[in-house]
Amino acid sequence: MNSSENLLFLDTAEYKRKIDGFIEMLNEDGRRRLANNIRRYFPPSVTLRLIADRLLDDLASEREIAYPTTIMIIDVRDFVKTIRSIEQRHSGMERGRDLLQRFFDLAVNTIFSYEGMAGEFAGDRIMAVFGIPAKQNDHALRAVQAAIEIEEGIQKRINTRGMNLNANPFNVGIGIHSDTGLYLGDVGSGWRRELIVIGSMVNVTSRIEELTKHPDVRAVAGHNILVSSSAAALIAHNATLASVGAHVIRGYHTTTMDGSEDIQMDIHKVVHVDNNGQSIRPVQQTDELKALVSALAEYIESFSERKRAQKYRSAIENISMLWMSGSDLANILEEVITIVCSLFAAENATLWMVNPERTHLVPQVIIPPGTAVLPKPIGEGYVGAVASSGQPLLVLDAKQQQDATSHSQKDEALARYTVRSMLAVPIMLRGNTVGIIQLLHNQPEKFTLSDEETLMSIAAETALVLEKVQLEQEKHEIQKVSEQLEKFKHLSSSMLEHVRLSLVAQSNPEELLHAIMDGMVAVLSAQYATLYLVDWVQQELEFRVVIPRMSAENLPPRHPFSKGGIAVHVAQSGESVVISDLDTYEGHGHVRRAEGYDKATKFHPRSMMCVPVEARGMISAVLQVMDPEPDKFHEVDLDVLKLLAATAGITLENVLEYRRRTRAEQIASMSLMAGNMVHHFNNEVGLIPPTVEFLSDIIGDWEIPDDQRNFLGKNLHKITTSARNALNYVKIIREPFESKPQPTDVRTAIAEGIRRARVPGDVQITTDMTDDLPLVLASPELNIVFRDLVKNACEAMQSSPEKHIHIQTLYDGLDMLEVFVTDTGPGISADQRQNLFQSYGSVSTKGEANMGFGLFLANYYIEVMGGTLSIDGSYQGGAKFRVTLQVAKDLT
Amino acid sequence: MTSGFILVVEDNKEWQDSYEQWFTLKKHQVVIAGNKEDALASIAQHTFDVAIVDINLSVAHGNQDGLDIVSHLKANSPATRVIVVSGSVTPELVTELRQQGLDYIPRSELKYKEFVTFVQEKVDQAHSQK
Secondary structure, eight states, rough: HHHHHOOOTSHHHHHHHHHHHHHHHSSSSSHHHHHHHHHHOOHHHHHHHHHHHHHHHHHSSSSEEEOOOOEEEEOOOHHHHHHHHHHHHHSSSHHHHHHHHHHHHHHHHHHTTTTTTTEETTEEEEEESSSSSSSTTTHHHHHHHHHHHHHHIIIIISSSSSOOOOSSOOEEEEEEEESSEEEEEEEEETTTTEEEEEEEEHHHOOOOOOOGGHHHHHHHHSOOOEOOOHHHHHHHEEEEEEHHHHHHHHEEEEEETTEEEEEEEEEEEEEOOOGGGOOOOOOOOOOOHHHHHHHHHHHHHHHHHHHHHHHHHHOOOOOGGGGOOOOHHHHHHHHHHHHHHHHHOOEEEEEEEEEETTEEEEEEESSTTTTOOEEEESSSHHHHHHHOOOEEEEHHHHHHHHHHOOOOOOOHHHHHTTOEEEEEEEEEETTEEEEEEEEEEEETOOOOHHHHHHHHHHHHHHHHHHHHHHHHHHHHHHHHHHHHHHHHHHHHHHHHEEEEHHHOOOOOOOHHHHHHHHHHHHHHSSSEEEEEEEEETTTEEEEEEEEETTGGGSSSOOOOOOOGGGGHHHHHHHOOOOEEEETTGGGGGGGOOOSSHHHHHHOOOEEEEEEEETTTTTTEEEEEEEEETTTTOOHHHHHHHHHHHHHHHHHHHHHHHHHHHHHHHHHHHHHHEEEEEHHHHHHHHHHHHHHHHHHHHHTTTTTHHHHHHHHHHHHHHHEEEHHHHHHHHHHHHHHHHSSSHHHHHHHHHHHHHHHHHOOTOOOOEEOOOOOOOOOOETTTTTTHHHHHHHHHHHHTTTOOOOOOOEEEEEEEEESEEEEEEOOSSOOOOOHHTTTTTTOOOOOOOEEEEEEEEHHHHHHHHHHHTOOHHHEEETSSSSSSSEEEEEGGGGGG | OOOEEEEEEEEOOOHHHHHHHHHHHHHOOEEEEEHHHHHHHHHHHOOEEEEEEESSTTTTTOOOOHHHHHHHHHHOOTSSSSEEEEOOOOOOHHHHHHTTTEEEEGGOOOHHHHHHHHHHHHHHHHHHHH
16 A cells, blocks of 8 residues: 555645635535544544545545445543542643543544544544545555554553553453444534434443453453454454453344344454565655645635635725616715725724815714714824825824824824724726725724724725726716706707797787797796896886787886895896795795785795896896796706806897898988989989970070960970979988988977978877987988878877877887877778878878878888888777887997 | 080980070080080080080990099080989988089989070080180
8 A cells, every 4th residue: 555545636736626626615615624624633634635636525424335344443441530539639631631531632643644534532532443434445554554563652652651650550351343333424414414324233332341350351462453353354364363252242143033033253463464474554745735734724725815815805895886786976975985884893983085275184974873973184193194195004003103103194083082993095087086994993902904904995995996986976967967967959840949039920029029929938948927127227127028028008107126036136146046835935035015016916836936138248038937836947948047147148139130130221222223323313304494495585585475485385384393392302311311320309390390290270289298208310301200290190080089199209229119090080991001101102292391102101211211101900999100220239 | 695515415415405496596516426425425526615415315334424424524525514304313312412512403303494504504604614
């Protein structure tokens, strides 16, 4: 037999593979326990084989050993008597225990050296089994050899050298039996489990051992070792045996017709073992084996450490998954610090975050909760030092360190909490310290360098979680913004489309404003809206448009700035405001009142948005949208309203600018056309008067009868007069272009027009003109417009019972000033309206100066001035002319 | 009455005829030019006592031909009295013409007797300075 047959795995690569397999296998608690159990019964070499060959499972339950094995039972002779003798002589158990321990050490080491199983330590008795768990061909010889060595060892190591202080020598009896039918298994419950061998051969062996006490047997020369006939047969070639006769062995029986019957067994005493001069000790403790056993021991010792590492990994994995939990950052950080505090069994843990200014560490999560911790300047104290250096800090014993340290790292918190151990690591994100994880304990050396390494890993993972959470939050924000943009896009496109349609449909700025605001409340699903014009001169807000629509006379009165309120605030500050509930809102001087706006409008808004409207670089209006439901409007709605406000301002500017340009182009075209027309007219018609005059001069020299001369003279005069009149008419066409429009007081023009109209006495004229009207852009002929309008009204009312002309001015605060001329005449039919402003289409062509042009001239003059003249078709009960004029500030 | 040498720059045929009748009857010698080129050629050949220039001679050159002729006369024939007539001019142009010492008569206000008398005065002035 050689060692390679016993230890097949000593090859290095194989060794490594076996160890790896071992590590893997030991990951299960049951196997680890079993492996530890096995170590108690078998020598390391066998234990390793069991583990490496994955034979542990074979021992997990009872099983029969099908092949022959050998059992050896060793019993100390007169052990009780020996122990008592020692106690009496040495006053205690100590010596007796030492003696027994030496015996056991000797026996077990010897058994293990022959790869035997040492089990069943019962008092002074040891049982050994050879041939398990792996088959051994020389199991009987090993048993005998081990028995001899034990016996000799007792004589050499216990009964000599003064170790045995008893007068009686320390002796043992050894019985050896080989057979089949052994049962081996790991039995018991819970942690109290034993590896046991059972079977009849155990009892037989025990009886054989008992025979060593028999005087006849003792009389036979040789070792006090008895072997059964079966064992003797197995060692016959290697040993000299002496028969001690046949003995009835209880339990050693045969089965007969009448049942079982004990039979005799030849028993032999071992005299000598030769083994042909070779040792059969199978196990040499080679370097490889020692290394393997050492690795095993090391591994088993480090298993708890590995288990801890596994816990760390598990914690890191848990932390790494936190970002997917959907929790907010605060909850995630709390979870992190809870895990860390538990993992390192810290008494106190704090998660510090660096503030945005990067000046202080702010405690975010503190365990236990409720602990008062103040923000700490970066660079001060332990955590401050970690934050500034970006390096971890492990304090094994703060007391010693603080006693030895008086510089700035001295930490009040540690002193206050009587903390001894501290571990603080930075949370680094993209090279910057964003936070600190700090662990504290009131016992020294509670944290190790290994903990520091692990906590750094956790901090790194926490940093990743922070980054992921931030990314998630950013993603969420982007998604939110995207959704808002989508809504904004939808709302704004709807709004702009409405504005566009309104622009197409409405040429009247007043109607345009109404149309835009109708669309606004529809798009924003609001019920109310108000457009205030800002009168910076009077420091008042003027209600201009109210939705649902209110007629001009029902609009609330002007609102002085001094009364305050949200719209005033918006006008003055330029800020936009969203209010969730006006019933509880108290800002900007807002007071929910029973009178005022609510009473005037009969609205009761709860939600409100209010934005300024800029035109020409100044806040010229304030736009309010409201709804009876609270919390109706949000940021995206406000954005839409702002867009609308900007659009409204720009649109109005554009409309006016477009009209101005269009009018300017029209006027230029008209001017050119009028110039050409007048030129050609003057060329052609202008020749008539001088030609007639020349002719008259010639005729004056003629000798003709007087009646003929008179006839010729009269008709030539007619020709001249008509030609002169015609030339004057043409002059009128040209006249408006002769001078540029100048800032003009419309009230003066109206008064002059009334004067020149020579209104009959039975016609009443009233005017409604505010004092603060702006100057308008007009030529000196403006009074002619009002003259003709008034004359036209007077002529229209000739048959009317009531003759009343009312002239009213209206200024929208923007670009146009309006003048309405209303009469109580019969009104103007649709047919008349069509040609009303044509040169041949006036209602009446009589009069001093309209010269047959009627309202054509008035319309012509107004248009040349850049204004408009129109008839209000919806007006009932008379005619209502509307003159619009550009406000003179447009020029500036 | 002194007989004068008068240049009429006029593109309207009817007015050309009328001017010719009026001034021939008054014993003046009349040269008619219907466009800028003819007018410049006549000015190059003769020295006129009076020139009657339609300022809006033609639209072909932006209605500037009459002004060009006036400028040419002032530069090359300073003794010639220039009378500007036109069917239509802007007030600004009227002011400018008068600032240059030119006489302007709008056609719509032109009267036969006043006009021929005014031209005669100009002829007399021209002769008195020769």
